[in-house]
Amino acid sequence: MLAVLVVLPLLALILRGFVAVEGGRSSASLGSFQKVLGDASYWVAMGNTLVVSIGSMLLAAVIGTLLAWCLVRTDVPGRQFLEKAAAMPIFIPPFIGAFAWILIGAPRIGLLNLSFRWLDxxxxxxxxxxxxxxxxxxxYIAPYVMMIVAGALRNMDPTLEEAGQVAGLSRLRxxxxxxxxxxxPAILSGAVLAFVVGIGLFGTPVLLGMAREIYLVTSRIYLELQQYPPDAGIVAVLAIYLMLLSVCANAIQRRMLRGRSYVTLSGKGFKSRLVMLGSLRIAVAAVIWLYLVLTVLAPVALITAAAFSTYAWSGIFTWKHMQFLVETVDVRTTLANSLIITVVAATATTVLGILIAWVTTRSRMLGKQLIEDVVLLPMSVPSLAFALGVFFFWLWVPGGLYGTIWIIIVALIGRYASYSVRSISSSLIQVHPELEESARICGLSWAGTLRRITLPLVLPSIVASWVMVYSIFVSELSIVLPLYTAETRTLSILxxxxxxxGQFSQVAALSLLQLVMGVGVMAAVGLINRRKAMVVP
Amino acid sequence: MSVVVSSLSKHFGSVRAIDDLSIEFREGAISVLLGASGCGKTTTLRCIAGLEQPTSGQISIGGQTVFASARGIDLPPARRDLGMVFQSYAIWPHMTVLENVALPLRAKKRPAAEVAERARATLTSVGLGQQIDRGATQLSGGQQQRVSIARCLVADPRLILMDEPLSNLDAKLRIEMRHEIRQLQRRLGATILFVTHDQEEAMSLADEIILFDKGKIVQRGAPEELYFRPQVRYVADFLGKANLFPVTARPTAGGLEVVADGGHVLASGQVSGMDGGGRALAMVRPEAWRIGPVDAEGLTGRVEETTFIGDRRELLVQTPIGRLTVMTLGMRSFCTGEGLSLTVEPEYLHLIAEAA
Known part of the structure; x- marks a missing residue:
């Protein structure tokens, strides 16, 4: 099953790049590669992707590392809340984030430019x-770096720093x-993850780049798909390029980290002293809040404002766009599609996540390492490339999945199963196997133990994982883009x-709807879940 | 190097980890700070190192005040001229063995040639001359321990602090390292403050033990002093095993006559712990009892339980003054129910003047 979900689509994608279709007959060919490599505009797009991804990776690494350090190692006020909040930008869909930034920074209509023009x-x-x-x-990708670096800072043996101070180093040194x-190593891992996310981003470069003819590989893929009939070979080659980039990034990371395992023996759990910021506390907190304002609060506020105004910045209140949401048939059908896809896919992903997490952490099954590797594989494949692989695979396989919502669901599961496996197995590891063994001794069966002991203990993380993938799925665009048809459009496509x-106010209304369905639900469940969270020793 | 701590307190919220502590440590000796976990010994060491900021009090090292709450002095660890060995060794994983050991010298901005030469020499002196260029985390636990000791010694610190440095080693290596640390101290004449919760380690290493309880010093002295002549019940209980029972001491011509409750005269002569008579708590170490046949003079008892430990055998003996623990050689066998008599020499009986 994993093969169908993960491996075969990736193989199909690679194969498709080497195949030429003429008059219904397929033959091995390098034609698609020649077409892409022979056209300077593709080279420009590939270069742009590289420049933009490296640039945003560096920015994300700097922001993420600083955020992590301030939140974990200083006495900045409200650290615990801020650390949770600083992960939020990940859940703002790239399309919506980019759209909000058009409202902020576009040349004519952008809020910042309006105010500066007003000041002459x-x-x-x-x-x-x-x-x-x-x-x-x-x-928007900085939180990936932040989370990984924060974890590393927290796991670092504080006596390493203390030994440095005793040896005569100042705090700064x-x-x-x-x-x-x-x-x-953690900064590097975070940066590589951010890079891989970056090269696969679709919403941002399309919204921000195409207006000035800045094309990235993802926007070129989008354009190729708009052609009729699309040249699948070229699309596949472009997607293979994205995969190659991410493979290279991961290879570089592995090379640089070779032989550098920094797991250290830790002493007694003395927490390292927080750095006292003194009078800087408020300033540092303000900078972190500014980050939240720029990524989450301002975009949400602007989108809300735009959704209730007659046109951007008119300031004139109207229900018109809300009526549009309620009355348009398009909205209703796409909303229904989105909900079905999201709920089914999130549930299936979570169930699969539980099973795989249990197998990899608990069983002694042969080849469980292979299973884990396969599940984690799509994490380093850009979404758009992965979706194209699914597209090619099901085009070749008879059975008629193509054109139904099921192909979208299957793609979502394959791409995101790793997310729920990760979060569920990290909490399964915390449940000591002896808790289960003692239940078996007390007379519970294998299934009974799972139902009465294990599942209740990891329930908070199961819920959290469901909500996480749910909120990603609600507004997922890159996966859906190559797979939807007229009948299976989703809210994000709409x-x-x-x-x-060019209907910006309606886009704002639709974005608001997605935000409420995604981040809103996640925040609500987060609040309820926290109250029920169990402390596992 | 003299280390003087006066009226030191450290509060974590409402918890008093150290409570108005004053002590002057012995120069050129190993002082072991001993106590159960949470007694304040590690916090005291970390305050001296400058890794923890005391709530109030004063600390001076070699005559230099490094912390004084009243005068607002708080030197950072870097300026206290210390060496420290941590429980986790705290070997920097991104550096080689040599880089680890060279860092204290580099921090002091010594010339490169001197740095390399001294780091090499120190590593050779701890037996790591061959491992100089290896990654520090590729070494075994014992070798990492040596790196950490070399790093602590390389800059000739005036004071060496050790925070449970041996507790991550296996039993055999631990005993070996104890000897090495002792030899090292003798060779350098250094002042070492050593924190541990392991009483055996404390007694075999220390020139002086400082026993902590609840943020205060309970008793300080040579290991023998604390073991044989505890001033309070806590010390007797904490170090080794002790038989403790209430007695009355009466002055006699040759010293004191110690009478157990119930009238049995335990010993008469030069008894340690008290000069005058009165109520007291008597302490007899299990190995101090002399076992005689059941019909001999002494405290008669019956063996309730015997535990064979190898070189020793531990007996639980029920007597008129209560159940006593008796230690004897492993080769002497006893069976449960066997009768015997127990006597103790006056010099092995110690009195603790305490409201019993």
């Missing part, structure tokens, strides 16, 4: 540029000579199409 300072910001794309991508190198015809 010209129009300093242009989000439709390389820097604009790098900025918007970077701030301890940070530079000891802390930074020790967490460097907002994208609405954006293409």
């Amino acid at each position: 300072l010209g129009q300093p910001f242009n989000v439709y540029s390389y820097l604009g794309i790098i900025w918007v991508m970077g701030i 301890t940070m530079l000579v000891i802390t930074l190198p020790v967490v460097a 907002s994208f199409d609405t954006w293409s015809i």
Whole structure:
């Protein structure tokens, strides 16, 4: 089953790049490669992807590392809340984040430019540029780096730093000579993850780049798909390029980390002293809040404002766009599609996640390492490339999955199963096997133990994992884009199409709806779940 | 190097980890800070190192005040001129063995040639001359321990702090390292403060033991002093095994006559712990009892349980003054129910003047 979900689509994608179809007959060919490599505009797109992804990766690494350090190692007020909040930008769909930044920084209508023009300072910001794309991508992928580095800082043996101070290093030099190198592998892992996410991002470069003809590989793929009939070979080659980039990034990471396992023996659990910021506390907190404002609060506020205004910034209140949401048939059918896809796919992903997590952490099954590797594989494949693989695979396989919502569901499961496996197995590891063994001794069967002991203990993480994939699925665009048909359009596709015809206020209304369905539900469940959270020793 | 701590307190919220502690540590000796977990010994060491900021009090090292709450002095660890060995060894994983050991010298901005030479020499002196260029985390636990000791010694610190450095080693290596640390101290004449919760380690290492309980010092002295002449019940209980029972001491011509409750005269002569008579708590170590045949003079008892430990055999003996623990050689066999008599020499009986 894993093969069908994960491996075969990837193989299909690679194969498709080497196949030429003529008059219904397929033959091995390098024609598609020749077409792509022979056309300078593709080279430009590949270069752009590289430049933009590296730029946003560097920005994300800097922001993420600073955030992690401030939140874990200083006495900045409200650290616990801020650390949870700083992960939120990940759950703002890229399309919506980019759209919000158009409202903030677009040359004519952007809020910042409006205010500067009002002050007679010209129009300093242009989000439709390389820097604009790098900025918007970077701030939204920074939490990936932040979470990994924060974990490493927390696991780091605090006596490593103390030993440095005793050896005669000042606080600052301890940070530079000891802390930074020790967490460097984590920064690198975070940066590579951010890079892989970045090269696969679709919403941001399309919204921000295409207006000024800045094409990235993902936007080229989108354009190729708009052609009729699309040249599947070229699309496949472009997707293979994305996969190659991510394979290279992972290879570089592995090479740099070779032989550098920084797991250290830790002493008694003395927490390291927090760095006292003193009078800087408020300033540092303000900067972190600014980050939240730029990524989450301002976009949400702007989208809400735009959704209730007659046109952008008119300031005139209207229900018109809400009526549009309620009354349009398109909205209703796509909403229904989105809900069915999201709920089915999230549930299936979670169930699969539980099974695989249990097998990999508990059983002694042969080849469980292979299973884990296969499940984690799509994590390093850009979404759009993965979806194309699914597309090619089911096109070849008889059975008629293509054109139904099921192909979208299957793609979502394959791409995101790793997320739920990760989060569920990390909490399964915390449940000591002796808790289960003692239940078996007490007379419970294998299934009874799972039902009465294991599942209740990891329930909070199961719920959390369901909600996480649910909120990603609600507005997932890159996966759906190559797979939808006229009957299976989703809400995200509808907002994208609405954006293409320039109805910004309606896009705002649709985005708001997705935000409420995604992040809103996640926040609500998070609150309920926290109250029930069990402490597992 | 003299280390003087006066009226030191450290509160974590409402918990008093150290409570108005004053002590002057012996120069050129190993002082072991001993106690159960949470007694304040590690916190005291970390305050001296500057890794923890005391709530109030004063600390001076070699005559230099490094912390004084009243005068707002709080030197960072880097300026206290210390060496420290941590429980986790705290070997920097991103550096080689040599880089680890060289760092204290580099931090002091010594010339590169001197840094390399001294780091090499120190590593050779701890027996790691061959491992100089290896990654520090590729070494075994014992070798990492040596790296950490070399790093602590390399800059000739005026004071060496050791925070449970041996508790992650296996039993055999631990005993070996104890000897090495002792030899090292004798060779350098260094002042070492050593924290441990392991009483055997404390007694075999220490020139002086400082026993902590609830953030205060209960008793300090040579290991023999604490073991044989505890001033309070807590010390007698904490170190080794002790038979403790209430007695009355009466002055006689040759010293004191110690009478157990019930009238049995335990010993008469030079008894340690008290000069005058009165109520007291008597302590007899299990190995101090002399076992005689059941009809001999002494405290008669019946063996309730015997435990064979190898070199020793431990007996639980029921007597008129209560159940006593008696230690004897492993080769002497006893069976449960066997009768015997117990006597103790006056010099092995110690009195604790305490409201019983």
